[in-house]
Amino acid sequence: MATPVQRQYWELKNQNPEAVLFFRLGDFYELFFEDAHIGSKVLGITLTARHKGTENEMPMAGFPHHAHKDYLEKLIETGYKVAIAEQREDDEGKISRYIARLVTPGSTLETGTLKPDAAQYLLALEHNEAQQTFALAYADVSTGEFCTAQFKDEARWWDELYKLAPKEILLSTTDFNKESLTRRLPKALFTPRPEIKIKAAVQTLSDHFPANHLNVAGIDKMETLLVLSARVLNYLADTQKTELRHINQIKHSNVDEVMALDAQTFRHLEIFGSLNPGEHNATLWQTLKRPYSAPGGRLLRYWLCNPLIDLEKINRRLSAVQELGEKPNLRTPLEAQLKTLPDLERLLARLSSGRGNARDLAFFRDAFTVFPELAKTLQLAEADLIGKTPTSLSVFGDLTELLQKALVENPPLEITQGGMFTRGFKAELDTLLSLTQDSKTWLENYVETCRKQTGITHLKATYSRNFGFTLEVSKSHAGKAPESWTRRQTLVNAERFTTPELTEYETKALSAEAESFALEHRLFIELKDEVLKFLPQIQTAAQNLAIVDALLSLSRTARAYRWTAPTLRNDVGYLNIQGGKHPVVEQLSTESFVANNLKMNPESRFHLISGPNMAGKSTFLRQNALIILLAQIGSFVPAKKAELSLYDRIFTRVGASDNLAAGQSTFFVEMAETARILHAATPKSFVVLDEIGRGTSTFDGISLAWAITESLHNDLKANTLFATHYHELIDLAEDLNGAANWHVSVTQNEDGIVFLRHIKPGGISDSFGIEVAKLAGVPESVVQNAREVLRRLESESLLSGKPNLFSTAAVTEKVVEVPAYSAVESYLADINPDDLSPKEALEMVYKLKNL
Structure with a gap:
């Protein structure tokens, strides 16, 4: 039973x-x-x-x-x-x-489970087949963020899910295919939830949010979003078991106001994760100088996921970044002050959800104490993105004074055991604390009196929950205990006694201590409520400071790496990058990075890039995509000069990978990624293609690459960089009005090939595959055999009169031949005169003289 x-x-x-x-x-x-x-x-x-x-x-x-x-x-x-x-x-x-x-993973407030610079999303989703829309509602209970979004394009919906990376997804019985979700979001936890009718959903949201808020948020007529929002809010209420005061607004995201980036672009450009396991630092995120505060870090991550397509908004960020870089009297104190701030958003969420403690209140006290000096520093700024921040920091004077008066310097984490408040804050508490302290003094004096009366020098007072206060005497001295003492507990080496005086003391002492603990707990609740009265103002201040911190991060990055402010324009298809570099590779490379130029416009919108493996084609392709992305988040860029139109999307098709879990081969994945580009790219898009058609037969591959080239050039008219080993495409590019051939320069010497990494006009017909194989360590016997096979294939092709796809001789006059550079020419090819100081130039003259 x-x-x-x-x-x-x-x-x-x-x-x-x-x-x-x-x-x-x-x-x-x-x-x-x-x-x-x-x-x-x-x-x-x-x-x-x-x-x-x-x-x-x-x-x-x-x-x-x-x-x-x-x-x-x-x-x-x-x-x-x-x-x-x-x-x-x-x-x-x-x-x-x-x-x-x-x-749960999507509703946790436990600090150890939260990444400081990443959101922790709980998400609900639905595909409305009748309206052909794809909807999302998501919240981060650790910060109070609550958003909705709706898409007509299923692919954009998946892109958003990838960016959000939800920890937990709430599913109803009619939701999207769970198998597909599990495959694409393998780390998410899926939680079934009951259906909610629209009437109940509206009631739930109306009860929680301010009057007319659904109308202000712009979702009052969007039934799917209302149902999803209610599903998220109900689940948070069920898990937290408390009022969620910090979730006080819904933001409806207009997905057409930001650049579209899909999952493959994030992976290929290595924005947050490296393609090579173990190289955690080889990402754009790790290269940027990180914000000092956690909210600043989360905001910068959001900016990287959502580049702007509004010229005015971009220029506002650029102006602020430039001002922060140019004013050390603004920047230096600002850096020192931001370093001291806690994560105000998550502290507020903990306090609002009943998880806070007196240590959290002390963090608020210390932050508010910094605010006046921080506001004074920010008043030096002229950029309008920073201008509102000082005002938002100036409303906490009385609250700061209250917290300073109330709390001890380092309050305990436990809120039921006292020790949180200063003497002089509450007279009633002072009285109870005095009684407690006086009783402790009495106990010390009483023990000393007992020692003298009994002659037991090692007598001591102890306390346990089961036996209360006792006098402990060793077994060898237990016989000296007076008859008025009552034995309470026998230990291996000691006896414990109580006395009438000790029993009376225990009643008074524990009563005073219990009363003081209870009073401090009540005072903590009152003080917490005083802080929460300023909840909206604290949220506004935290958000403004996050913006300042993210801008300061971009400014620090620009100064550290000597990046340049880009110039953006409102036309289509114009791109002029002078001296561009890859932001990550340059910082990680032990060699001097070779800068390159890129100029594109509607009349020269498709650039075909040929050259051997390892020469730097992939780096060149990705660096230009990253420069565009950085420019459109409002960052300076790794280039001497960058002028560009606004791009609506960046597409990438880079590298070889398969998806074995989905039964997809490398070639299928390549074609699926290419299909996405061909379906979604526009004249305002930037497309990067690094090899197409390699996973099938040569003729199939060339045919596909040829057709894809024509489609991108003739139909989509997107700015495109296409790196290829199919030299047959060089002739095609020469025949297309808006296309141009480029190659990565190499030279040959007696030891083999030397990669110069300069991008130069014209195509190059030799991929130097055998030479690259030799560099990679392929045995010499295999290399020599490969050369003999190549000569035989070329000879057979010439005798038969048939075009040979592997031939290095089938080069038209339009193709640039690879020069056999002299030592002086090779040395000069790696020099950028604009980067030399007078002293360095003189040293190089002497070095050239000795070559």
Whole structure:
């Protein structure tokens, strides 16, 4: 027969069958049955069992309640949900248990599970087949962000899901194919949720958000978005078990106001993740000088995911970045002040959700103390993006004074054990603290009196929850205890006694301490509520400071790497980059990076780039795409000069990869990525193609590459960089009005080929594959055999009169021959005169004289 505790357990477990249940028993959390096995496997805690070996065996594992934070965070990071069951006692002393909160990957506020510079999204989605729309609603409970978005294009919908990278997705029975979602978002947790009718959804949202807010947000007529928003809000309410005051507005995203970037572009350009495992620093994100604050980091990440297509907005950012770079009297104190700020957004979320403590209030106090000097510094700025920030920092004077007066310098994390408030803040608290302190003094004096009266020099006072205050005497001196002392506990080496005076002291001391703890807890709640009265103002200040921090990050990056302010224009298809460099490769390379130029316009919009592997074609392609992306987030760029039109999208088809999980070959993936480009590119797009058609037969590959070239040039008219080894395309590019041939320069010497990495006009018909194989370490015997086979194939082609796809002789007069550079020419090819100081130029003259 089940005990009352077991019945409580099963009642709570049945309410949350999908969650690991932390069941509070006294000072421990216990896990039972399958949860115990999970705890043993994931957390490494000892697995035991009650009634072991019987049909009633109950596997169990547990840990002290004060250690639950680390175990909770580990389970969440592993993808589990956790239900926390706390215990409470009623007036009659009866103990019951209840679910205090449900912690899930998409609704966690645990600091150990949150990445400081990344959002933690909970998301709901739906495909409305009748309206042919794809909708999203998502929230980050750790910051209060709540957004909606709607798409006509399914591909853009998937792109947004990739960018958001939700930790948890709420699905109803009618939602999009879960298998497809799981394949594309393998790290997300999928949680089923009941359907919500539109009337109930509107009521839920109206009860939570201010009056008329749905209309202001622009979604009051969008039924799908209303239902999804209610699904997210209801789930957060179910998990947090508290009021979510910091979620106080819905922002509807207009997806047409930002540049479209798909998943393959993020991967190929290595914006956040490297294509080479282990090279974590080889990304644009790691190359940028990071913001000092966590909100600034999250905002900069958002900017990288959503480049602007509005010229005015871009120029506002550029102006601010330039001003921060030009004014050390603004920049230097600003950097020092921003370094001191905590994550105000997440602190506010914790406080609003009932998770905060006095240490969090102290963080607010310290931040508010910095605000006046920060506002004074920001008043030096003229850029309008920074101009509103000083005003938003100036409203916390009275609150700052209250927090300074109330809190001790370093308050404890626990809010029920006192020690949070200063003497002089509340007279009532001072009285209770004095009683507690006086009683401690009395105890010290009493122990000393007992020592003198009994002659027991090593007598000491102890306290335990079960026996209260006692006097501890070693076994050898226990016989000296007066008859008026009452034995309470026997230990191995000591005896513990109580006395009438000690019992009276215990009643007074514990009563005063308990009252002081209770009063401090009430004062904490009151002080927390005072801070939350400023919730909207704190959110505004935090958001403004995040903008300043992100702009400062871009300014620091520009100064550190000597980047240049780009010039953007409102026409179509114009791109002029002088001395462009790859922002990541330049910083990581141990060699001097060779800068290159690129000039495109509607009359020269398709550039075919030939040349050997390893010569730098891929780097050149990607660096220009990254320069465009950086320019449109409002950043300076790695170039001597950059002038460009606004681009609506960047497309990339780079490298070889397969998708074995989906049963897709390398060639299929390549064609799928290319198809996406051909369906979605516009004259305002920038397209990067690095090899097309290599995963099939030569004739198939050339045919596809040829047709794709014509489509991009003739129909889509997008600015395109196309790197290829199909030399047959060189003739095609010469025949297309808006196309041009370019090549990556190399030279040959007695040791083989030398990569010069300069992009020069004209095509080049030799891929130098055998020479590259030699450089890569292919055995000399294999290299020589390959040369003989190549000569034989070329000879057979000439004798048969048939064109040979592998021939290096089938080069038209339009093709640039590879020069055999002299030592002087090779040396000069690597020199950029504009980069030389007078002293360096003189040194090079002497070096040339000796060549």
